[in-house]
Amino acid sequence: MTFLKSRETILAAAIVVLIALIATRFPGFIAPANLVMVFTDTSPLMILAMGQMVVILTRCIDLSVAANLALTGMVCAMINVAMPGLPIAVIVAISILMGAALGAINGVLVWKLNIPPIVVTLGTMTIFRGVIFLLTDGKWINAHEMSAAFTGVPRTSLLGMPVLGWVSVLVAVVMVIVMARTTLGRAIYAVGGNPHAAVYTGIDVGKTQFLAFTISGMLAGLTGYLWIARYSVAYVDIAGGFELDVVAACVIGGISIAGGAGTVIGTLLGALFLGVIKNALPVVDISPFWQLAISGAAIIIAVAFNAQSGRTKGRIILKSAEHAQ
Amino acid sequence: MRNLSPEGDSAAQDAQPVLTLDKITKTFPGVKALDGVDLHLFAGQVTALIGENGAGKSTVVKTLTGIYQPNGGQILLHGKPVRFVTPQDAADAGVTAIHQETVLFDELSVAENVFIGHAPKGRFGLIDTAAMHSRTADILGTIGAKISPSVKLKDLGIASRHLVAIARALSVEAQVVIMDEPTAALSQTEIEELYELVDTLKAKGKAILFISHKFDEIFRIADRFTVFRDGQLVGAGQMADVTEADLVKMMVGRAVDQLFPKRHAEIGDKVLTVAGYSHPTEFEDINFTLRRGEILGFYGLVGAGRSEFMQSLIGITKPSKGAVRIGDDVRVIRSPADAIKAGIVYVPEDRGKQGAILDMPIFQNVTLPSLHKTSKDGFIRLAEEFALAREYTQRLDLRAASLDTNVGALSGGNQQKVVIAKWLATKPRVIILDEPTKGIDIGSKAAVHDFMSELAAQGLSVIMVSSEIPEIMGMSDRVIVMRDGRMVAELEGDALSPETLVRHAVGINEQGDAA
Incomplete structure (x- = not known):
């Protein structure tokens, strides 16, 4: 019963129904190749959402992910332009480290200066975009300036799916293990579930939030390289406003904005739900403006769901009712 | 048991009650919180509403103040049926409540x-x-x-x-004043002032409903009583006709022989020594030693600095000076993690806020502070974790369908067991219990006291912060009294009496002059 009622099952069913409805009007949508394309296209959203999930679980929010992505991606592109021979593995490592460093700045400000996360990340979001402008004077880096290896890696097909898709699978596996089987994952849930109780059990709340921001930054940095390479272009406003899609994916996926509740699988499904809508609507000839309205409606429905399930069921007074739940 | 049945409440027929609940029933999905209960409130009289936690007292208050609508029965104001559809209706009719957690x-x-x-x-x-x-x-x-x-x-x-x-x-x-555990957060002198206030209200002809767990204050202040158990009326009448034992029997449905089952525990070597512990603003120069198997009481008025000292002792706040020794080793405690390592754990007063994590399963709550024992290099070994959780939940006789159940789905009593299991699983040497029985009913109180005795008997050292004199007197081997952030007395044996405790706590010397 609890399995059937869980957020993950409902969301997976919704995605299946959505895909089935689209298939009735456009059978080509359910061709395996197209589904793989949709999955790959949604990969950046999934990776960023998993980072955002960790942050939201600790009762914070990271609005700087898209700006972090843009800055890190731009730096990777500039390095590639300056040193075309540098192996892609090194560029990937740089993107992860730099993203982590940018995330750590958010984390330190939240941890040591006790500034509310929404203010910190609103500030760093603007600063990161500003830094890109300072680095480039607003100029674009285009496909012809990047090396073939740089732009090629995310698109290389491996067992029928581009590397970009496989990276999201890999990140998902790592995140499932981190959240379920490590002391850090447990601390993240504890800090969001009840910060006061977490303090008394010896968990450093600020440090846990710092690590959450670092993880989020790390994944944003990695996505930065993948995004720039995939679209073969880097500019100041790239992925502008994408942080809102990322937060939306988490909320639809059942991550409680109040912290402490939610799963990796839910987050992935939330991102995929948005990804399917985004890819399907143009296919069935619905205006992209409807797409925004539908995404918005999905968020509100998801939050209404959360509020419903979070409603207290009254006190259990009769002894006989205690186990009947 | 004379005159204890609802029908035998003869005075109910003599005088016209200001407010009457007549066969009120309130059900929630799957739960019958009130099952046809009667309650009469008279002008110029205090009626005590007594019952264990979950007996339905709060539901009555919410029904009287228009927050809940009863499913059956009626409310009579001066004999006329009224309906309180909103809190405003109740307020307009002159019914007002002073809540447990003051709003x-x-x-x-x-x-x-x-x-x-x-x-x-x-x-x-x-x-x-x-x-x-x-x-x-x-x-x-x-x-x-x-x-x-x-x-x-x-x-x-x-x-x-x-x-x-x-x-x-x-x-x-107001015609009707409801006081829901008004003394819960008050110190002894403040409680006395409250009693005088209740007398003033009585003299003004207000009908007062007084909800309390403390028998001494019920006998001090109430004229009549009504007892609920599991949502049903089990007795009502004049206070003059009953004894404490009668009321306890009605509340719990069984006789509770002794409230403080302190067993003899072998007092052993010194476990914890605190020397010169001070804080810039909260407390100064705290010194004591604690021995194996000992229960050390900390008494004082609310705000005397007891909880503040305990929080510093476990590393939540930093002391300005002072030293802690475990056995003979000096330990520096700068964080709760240090305290847990040193074997000192603290069960906070506000268990709802500082205790359990409701969205987390039982087993994860229990193992949270001892997770390093069941993990290697940051990776948790689930089998060991479950074994640890099972061991301690069984020891506390926790009844739950599965250890995977979220703590939020448990009853209050079971949530408390999860919190205590969590701390015992760290295998502490010293356990600090801050107001361990505050706001809980008399049956659960006895269980907590029994458990505390058992812990001491097993060789644990217990520090009990309490503001209830009977509890301090009944459970402690030794008592430290704090006033205004300082230790003012250390009492044991014959020197320990309710009068000396209060005198030291409020700062009155032997002659009765203010010091």
């Missing part, structure tokens, strides 16, 4: 708190601030409270906040 607004002034919702209006329907302040001052004067109407609520202490809540109740020309 006031920190950022507003005292006068605004007293008159919120029914502020005196001047021209153009705007609030007449001057009238509001002068009327607040009048009301505060009648209850002898020296509080300025213009001060912000957040600048007041707990006792003063209660007085504001009472002033608020009086501001609506």
Whole structure:
């Protein structure tokens, strides 16, 4: 019963129904190749959402992910332009480290200066975009300036799916293990579930939030390289406003904005739900403006769901009712 | 058991009650919180409503104040049926409640708190601030409270906040005043002041419903009683006709022989030594030693610095000076993690806020502070974790369908067991219990006391912070009294008496003069 009622099952069913409805009007949508394309296209959203999930679980929010992505991606592109021979593995490592460093700045400000996360990340979001402008004077880096290896890696097909898709699978596996089987994952849930109780059990709340921001930054940095390479272009406003899609994916996926509740699988499904809508609507000839309205409606429905399930069921007074739940 | 059945409450027929609940039933999905209960409140009399936690007392208060609608039965005001559909209806009818957790607004002034919702209006329907302040001052004067109407609520202490809540109740020309555990957060002297206030209200002809767990205050203050158990009425009558034992028997449905089953425990070597512990603003120069198997009581008025000292001892706040030794080893405790490593654990007073993590399964709650024992290099070994959780939940006789159940789905008593299991699983040497029985019913109290005794008997050292004299007297081997952030006495054996405790706590010397 609890399995059937869980957020993950409902969301997976919704995605299946959505895909089935689209298939009735456009059978080509359910061709395996197209589904793989949709999955790959949604990969950046999934990776960023998993980072955002960790942050939201600790009762914070990271609005700087898209700006972090843009800055890190731009730096990777500039390095590639300056040193075309540098192996892609090194560029990937740089993107992860730099993203982590940018995330750590958010984390330190939240941890040591006790500034509310929404203010910190609103500030760093603007600063990161500003830094890109300072680095480039607003100029674009285009496909012809990047090396073939740089732009090629995310698109290389491996067992029928581009590397970009496989990276999201890999990140998902790592995140499932981190959240379920490590002391850090447990601390993240504890800090969001009840910060006061977490303090008394010896968990450093600020440090846990710092690590959450670092993880989020790390994944944003990695996505930065993948995004720039995939679209073969880097500019100041790239992925502008994408942080809102990322937060939306988490909320639809059942991550409680109040912290402490939610799963990796839910987050992935939330991102995929948005990804399917985004890819399907143009296919069935619905205006992209409807797409925004539908995404918005999905968020509100998801939050209404959360509020419903979070409603207290009254006190259990009769002894006989205690186990009947 | 004379005159204890509802029908035998003969006085109910003599005088006309101000307010009557007649066969009130309230059901929630799957739960019958009130099952055809009767309650009579008389002018100028205090009726004590008694029952264990979950007996339905809070539901009655919410029904009387228009927050809940009963599913059956009726409410009679001066014999006429009334319906309280909203809290405003109840307030208009002159029923007012002073709640368990006082509902006031920190950022507003005292006068605004007293008159919120029914502020005196001047021209153009705007609030007449001057009238509001002068009327607040009048009301505060009648209850002898020296509080300025213009001060912000957040600048007041707990006792003063209660007085504001009472002033608020009086501001609506109440006929019926409901006091839901009004003394829970008060110290002994403040409680005495509250008693005088209740006498004033009685003299003014108010009908008072007084909800309390403390028998001494029920016998001190109540004229009549009504006892609930599991949502049903089990007895009502005059206080003069019953004994404490009768009431306990009605509440729990069984006789509780002894409230404080302190067993003999072998007192062993010294476990914890605290020397010269001080904090810049909260406490100064705390010195004591604690031995194996000992229960050390910490008594004092609310705000004497006991909880603040305990929080510093476990590393939540930093002391300015002082040393802690475990056995003979000096330990530096700068964080709760250090304290847990040193074997000192703290079960906080506010278990709802600081205790369990409700969205987490039982087993994860239990193992949270000892997770390093069941993990390697940051990776948790699930089998070991489950084994640890099972061991301690079984030891505490926790009843739950599965250890995977979220703690939020458990009853309050079981949640408390999860919190205690969590701390025992760290295998502590010293366990600090802050107000371990505050706000819990008499049956659960006995269980907590029994358990505390057992822990001491097993060789654990217990520090018990308590504001209840019977508990301190009954459970402690030795008592430290704190006043204004300092240790003022260390009492044991014959020196330990309720009178000496209170005298040291309030600062009155042998002659009775204020020190």
